[in-house]
Each structure stands twice: as C-alpha cells, then as structure tokens.
Amino acid sequence: MISLTNTGCGLHRPHLDLIDHPVFQALPRSIQSIAQAHSRLMTIPAGEPLVETGFLSFVLAGVLGLFPHGDRICVATVVAGSVHGWDHALEPDADRPTAKALIDTTFCRCPPTAWSTASAATG
Numbered sequence: 081m082i083s084l085t086n087t088g089c090g091l092h093r094p095h096l097d098l099i100d101h102p103v104f105q106a107l108p109r110s111i112q113s114i115a116q117a118h119s120r121l122m123t124i125p126a127g128e129p130l131v132e133t134g135f136l137s138f139v140l141a142g143v144l145g146l147f148p149h150g151d152r153i154c155v156a157t158v159v160a161g162s163v164h165g166w167d168h169a170l171e172p173d174a175d176r177p178t179a180k181a182l183i184d185t186t187f188c189r190c191p192p193t194a195w196s197t198a199s200a201a202t203g
Contacts, residue, residue, distance in 0.1 A: 136164070
C-alpha cells in the first residue's frame with residue numbers, strides 16, 4: 081500500500097519567501113522594496129479558505145482552488161508561481177469566487193495599498 085502522508089523521512093522543503101516568486105522578481109526593484117516591507121508569509125492547510133480577502137497572494141508552494149458562490153465545484157486553480165487577487169486590487173467591491181487551498185499552500189500576502197504606494201513613488 082502506498083501512503084501519501086509526509087512522515088518527514090528526510091524530506092526537506094527549503095524556506096520560501098516573496099523574493100523567490102517569479103512575478104515578484106519581474107517587478108522593478110523600487111516596487112519590490114515597498115511590497116516586501118508590507119508582505120506577510122502565510123501557510124494554510126488543505127481545504128481551508130483564504131480568510132482575509134483583498135490581498136495579492138503570491139503562491140510559493142501549493143495550489144489554491146476558486147469556488148464561485150461557495151459551491152463545491154472548483155472552476156480554476158492558482159498554482160505556485162502565480163498571483164491571486166489582482167481582481168480584488170482592481171475592483172474591490174466585485175463578487176468573486178472563494179479561494180481555498182487544495183493542498184497545503186504557502187503564499188506571501190501583500191496589501192494592494194502597497195502597490196499603489198509603490199506606483200506613486202516610482203511614477
């Protein structure tokens with residue numbers, strides 16, 4: 081019988097941080113600096129929703145699933161290397177699907193206000 085449970089048998093997952101994310105790495109250094117100062121590293125277990133909405137979530141490991149109207153059917157995924165929440169930043173009051181971790185997921189959360197502050201500072 082094969083088990084998918086991680087028993088810690090010498091498996092080592094490196095420490096992940098916002099600077100490891102490919103989208104973050106593509107941003108101008110001035111914006112990286114401001115965004116990094118306002119970011120927070122988080123991990124949520126499989127099946128748990130993103131409780132705090134309205135943030136950009138840079139997914140470092142794992143997968144988020146998007147569930148419209150609280151349904152049980154996942155209509156899209158946000159995989160490691162992707163960013164969830166651009167829609168919140170662009171249209172804060174719009175109706176949007178609930179994001180839940182499909183597997184244990186590590187992401188770096190950054191408030192959209194950091195992006196507008198960064199844009200104003202560089203613009």
